[in-house]
Each structure stands twice: as C-alpha cells, then as structure tokens.
Amino acid sequence: MNKEFSIHWLEDILDEIYSKNPEQITLATGKTPSGHVHLGILREILICESLRKRLKERGKKVKFYLFLDDFDAAKRFPDYIDKHFQEEHLGKPFALIPCPEKNCGCESYGHHYGNELTSTFKDFGIKNEVIWSFELYQTEEMQEMIKIALENNDLIKNILKKYILPTLDEQKQKLFLKMQETWMPAMVLCERCNRLQKRTPDGAIKPNRVISYLKQEESVSYTCSACGFNNEIPLSSGRIKLNWRVDWPAKWALFNTTCEPAGKDHSVKGGAYDTGLEICQKLYGYEGPVKVPYEWLRLGDQDMKTSKGIVFTPKNYLEIGDPEIYRMLIYRTNPMKHISLRIEELPQYYDFFEKIENVYYGLENLESKQEEGFLKYLYELTKIKPISKKKEAKISFNLLIFLAQIQNLLPLEKLYQKALSWIKSENKSLTIEDFKGLLQRTSNWVNEVKTMIAEEYGEKKQT
Ligand SMILES: [Zn+2]
Ligand SMILES: [Zn+2]
Structure with a gap:
C-alpha cells in the first residue's frame, strides 16, 4: 500500500514487518522495574498489542514478549523509597533486592513493581508473555550470547566507536578512547556483596567490568568496584551480565525479534537502537527488528518518569478512567507525536469515542472518506471486547x-x-x-x- 494513502499508521508498521517475510513474528517491549512504572509505558505495549491482534487475525504466527529487566542494577531509587533501604541496596540488581513493602510477600523489588504493571494488562486488553531478565541470564542460550560477545570484544568496540565518537566533543572523545582500552562487554555480579556496580560520591557509576576473558576455561576475572572482592567465575554461573548496549541485540538475536518500539531517547542517531542493530547483524548474524520510534506520553504538561517526576501508573488510571479511552488516545495519535493526557478533559475524550463509534456503525457520515476510514479502523483498535453487530446502548x-x-x-x-x-x-x-x-x-x-x-x-x- 502506498504510504501516503495507508488508512492508519499501524498499517505502515505492518507493511514493514511483512517486508521481512518472517515465518514467525516476534514483538517485544522492555522495561526496568526500578519503581512504580508509569502509564506512558503502555504506549509501546499497546502499539505491539494491536500489531499482535492484527497479525493473528491475518493468520500469522505471532509472539509478544515483555522483558522485565530485573537484572539491571539500582543506579538510584525513587524518592518514595526509604533512605536506609536505598543505602543498603544501591548497586544490586532489582531481582536481588527485597520487596520494599512490609508484609507484601512478593519475591523481589523487581517483581513488586513488575507485577504492579502486569496486573493491569487484562483490563487494558493486553495479551503478552513476561520474561524476567534475571531468569533469562540463567539459561544456556543467553550464556552462549555472552560468550560470543566476550570473544568478539574488538568488533563491538569498533561499532560503538564508529557511532558514539562523532557525537562527543574533543575532551570526551579522549575519555571515551581511554575507557575503551580496558572495556569489556560484560560485568559481574559480585559473589560477596551481590552488587553489579558502585556509585562514587560524585555520582559516576563504576560497573564491575570483566577484566579478562579466559577462553579455555570459559570464565572471566573481575574485581568488585563496590567491595574490592576479586575472583574468577565461569560463564555458566549466571552472574555475568552484558553491557546494556549489547544486551539488547543479544535478546533480539535470541528471540528473533521482528519488531520493537523504542522511546525517543533510544531512537536518536548513534543511540542504543542503531548500535544495537549493527551489533546484532555483525556479531549475532541476525538483521534485527523493525524500529518503531515513539514520543512520550505526558500527564497534562508534566513528564512522567520512573525515578523522577510525578507517579501516575496504569493502576492509577484504571481507578478513574476507561481503558478503551486510553487505548483510543494511543491509537489515534501517530507514535512520533507526543500525547498529553489531561484528566480534566476526560469528557471530551468520551465525546470523541462516541463519534468514532457512530462513524463505525454508519450513524454519522463524514465528508472526508479518508477520515471516515481512519476512524473506523481506530474504533476496531480501541475496542477490547469483540465488536457487536449493532451499537449497544450504554450509560x-x-x-x-x-x-x-x-x-x-x-x-x-x-x-x-x-x-x-x-x-x-x-x-x-x-x-x-x-x-x-x-x-x-x-x-x-x-x-x-x-x-x-x-x-x-x-x-x-x-x-
Ligand atoms: Zn511486594
Ligand atoms: Zn562486592
């Protein structure tokens, strides 16, 4: 279909997916459960959900994953976390930090906030499978990916240099090249203190970078930057984590990811998506996913961030608004445009919903057939339950x-x-x-x- 005339932007993404001609389509999204996950994350998840649904309707085999990256280390904590708790657990992966709430009974900090998010999926009509990264790193398949990265460190460094160096000023270029002299693509979870990194008083992060890879023994040596412990540890230990720039392409290759949206911070030129694609191709021999860049969702005029800014979660939204209304906002807006969700404008959103419903059922005709087509398509995406033949009376x-x-x-x-x-x-x-x-x-x-x-x-x- 000609791009100019596609009925809805979702069709453009579908065309790109079809052009790869995959037998099995894999859609992926990811999030680090570092605190309450804000409502904005549902933008990329819902984009994938509608792709999943359309692809399935058209007879394609499709899988849809959410990676909850609980092997990521706590670089900082949100303000609502107790200060002593913060000090005790800074630098540990979220999977190994206990749940921050007394008497909750869930297995970790990562699970606490991850589950808070996934518990809303049914209401929002999202059907995906959750993969916890810490568990993934315990598998042989992921350890094989780590091995490939360690054996091809120079290749990775050259790719990163090619993309990142031109974006830095002269002084930072020197620092970058100096850093690359000892750089390795993985870090180690310290066996003594369970930390992946240390934050120095000036705020810089020092990861427990692998010092050397011992190919014969299939192990690595490391020194913990947090407690000074040093040791040699086998790849099979499950305690070695890829640098985030390599972690992404490793997962793409492992799961043959066909499409993954990315927030604008990762989508910039030279960002993690671009370096990831080249690492994926050259290191793992997989061409990589279709990139769908998307803009943020804001609450009124405020940004929503997990660690800073206001907390407004999918659960908070469900307490006041209809999930189909939220879906409508996501699907009516091109992913490249930002959305400002205004709670006080909910009545206008309901009016618009009524309009697209009337257009869908032929109760309202529009002059522009193109707009009419768009709104009908939008209505189908918006609905969670099967669409009835006749418009249902509702309050x-x-x-x-x-x-x-x-x-x-x-x-x-x-x-x-x-x-x-x-x-x-x-x-x-x-x-x-x-x-x-x-x-x-x-x-x-x-x-x-x-x-x-x-x-x-x-x-x-x-x-
Ligand atoms: Zn909990
Ligand atoms: Zn340590």
Whole structure:
C-alpha cells in the first residue's frame, strides 16, 4: 500500500514487518522495574498489542514478549523509597533486592513493581508473555550470547566507536578512547556483596567490568568496584551480565525479534537502537527488528518518569478512567507525536469515542472518506471486547457523572434499574457489579478533578 494513502499508521508498521517475510513474528517491549512504572509505558505495549491482534487475525504466527529487566542494577531509587533501604541496596540488581513493602510477600523489588504493571494488562486488553531478565541470564542460550560477545570484544568496540565518537566533543572523545582500552562487554555480579556496580560520591557509576576473558576455561576475572572482592567465575554461573548496549541485540538475536518500539531517547542517531542493530547483524548474524520510534506520553504538561517526576501508573488510571479511552488516545495519535493526557478533559475524550463509534456503525457520515476510514479502523483498535453487530446502548459519561452524584439517595439496585430504563436498555452485558464499578470510577474521577481545581485555585490565590 502506498504510504501516503495507508488508512492508519499501524498499517505502515505492518507493511514493514511483512517486508521481512518472517515465518514467525516476534514483538517485544522492555522495561526496568526500578519503581512504580508509569502509564506512558503502555504506549509501546499497546502499539505491539494491536500489531499482535492484527497479525493473528491475518493468520500469522505471532509472539509478544515483555522483558522485565530485573537484572539491571539500582543506579538510584525513587524518592518514595526509604533512605536506609536505598543505602543498603544501591548497586544490586532489582531481582536481588527485597520487596520494599512490609508484609507484601512478593519475591523481589523487581517483581513488586513488575507485577504492579502486569496486573493491569487484562483490563487494558493486553495479551503478552513476561520474561524476567534475571531468569533469562540463567539459561544456556543467553550464556552462549555472552560468550560470543566476550570473544568478539574488538568488533563491538569498533561499532560503538564508529557511532558514539562523532557525537562527543574533543575532551570526551579522549575519555571515551581511554575507557575503551580496558572495556569489556560484560560485568559481574559480585559473589560477596551481590552488587553489579558502585556509585562514587560524585555520582559516576563504576560497573564491575570483566577484566579478562579466559577462553579455555570459559570464565572471566573481575574485581568488585563496590567491595574490592576479586575472583574468577565461569560463564555458566549466571552472574555475568552484558553491557546494556549489547544486551539488547543479544535478546533480539535470541528471540528473533521482528519488531520493537523504542522511546525517543533510544531512537536518536548513534543511540542504543542503531548500535544495537549493527551489533546484532555483525556479531549475532541476525538483521534485527523493525524500529518503531515513539514520543512520550505526558500527564497534562508534566513528564512522567520512573525515578523522577510525578507517579501516575496504569493502576492509577484504571481507578478513574476507561481503558478503551486510553487505548483510543494511543491509537489515534501517530507514535512520533507526543500525547498529553489531561484528566480534566476526560469528557471530551468520551465525546470523541462516541463519534468514532457512530462513524463505525454508519450513524454519522463524514465528508472526508479518508477520515471516515481512519476512524473506523481506530474504533476496531480501541475496542477490547469483540465488536457487536449493532451499537449497544450504554450509560453516557455525563449520565454517569449525574448518577455518581445522586448515588447516596437511592439503593444501588434502584439506581441500576433507573439507569437502564433511562437509556432504554435491558443491556444484559452490564451487570449490577459492572454498574457499581462504573459509579466508583466516575466518583473517583470527579474527586480527582475537584482536587486538581482546588490545588490550581490555591496556587493562584497565593501568587
Ligand atoms: Zn511486594
Ligand atoms: Zn562486592
């Protein structure tokens, strides 16, 4: 299909995937569970989810993974983590740091925040498989990837030099070349202190870089930069981790990844995606995935970051908003454009949803057939449950707001019957339990907006 005329940007990505002609398609996304994972991560996950669904509908074999990188070391912790806890565990991989909450009972810090994210997938209509990186590194297949990297260190260094050197000023170039003299593509998890790295008082990170690779013994030597311990350790120990620039292509090659989106920080020229592709091709002999760069999702005018900025998780969103509305925002916006999610504009989002639903069912016609096609396509992507033949009656957001405000005046059962009679429906698919959930969610939204307005008004009064 001609790019200019494709009905939706998703089709352009699908075309790129088809052009690789793979028998088995693998979609991948990844995240380090370093704290509450913010809502923005669902942008790349939902892009892959819609690819998965479309590909499956078209009879392709498709796998969709989320890599939770819990072998990554804690470089820093978010502010909400206790200071003593931070000191005790800085530099350890998230898989080996205990859950930060008392009486939670989950197996690690990484699992705690990873599970918080994945527990929302069902509600958002996401069907993927989770791979924990720490476990992956215990497998022979991954250890083989590490071996290939250690045996071809010069090749990796040359690729990194080619891409990174031109982006540095003269002084940094000198430092980079000096650093490369002793650089190795992997680091070791210290057997004595369970750390991968040390953070020096000036904030620099010193990883426990492999010092030498002993090919005959298939082992490496290392000195721990955190506690000074040194030893030789076999590749099969599961305690050797690839540098992040090599970790990515190693996983691509291992899983034959066909497509992986990347946030704009990794998508820049000379960034990890570009170096990753060349390492993947030259080191592992696999051409690498289709790159889908995407812009951030912001909350109002604020950035969402795991370690800095405001915390707003997928779970927080589900407490106030409809997952299909969120999907609609993701799918209506080209990945290269940023999205500002504005909680107070939820009613407008619902109006737009109503519009695309009407267009889909032919109840509203648009002058532009191209736009009509786009909106119909968008509606299909947005829906989580199978689409019914006829438009279903539903309680509008405005009516929900009203019902939420009068809910204390009537017993729930009465309110439920009233709501159904108002929309002239005996909608069997909306149970009283669902109705209760909708009321709760709407009340939460009203309260959230009240708080936002109060805060804004308070701020204005002070200035
Ligand atoms: Zn926990
Ligand atoms: Zn140590």
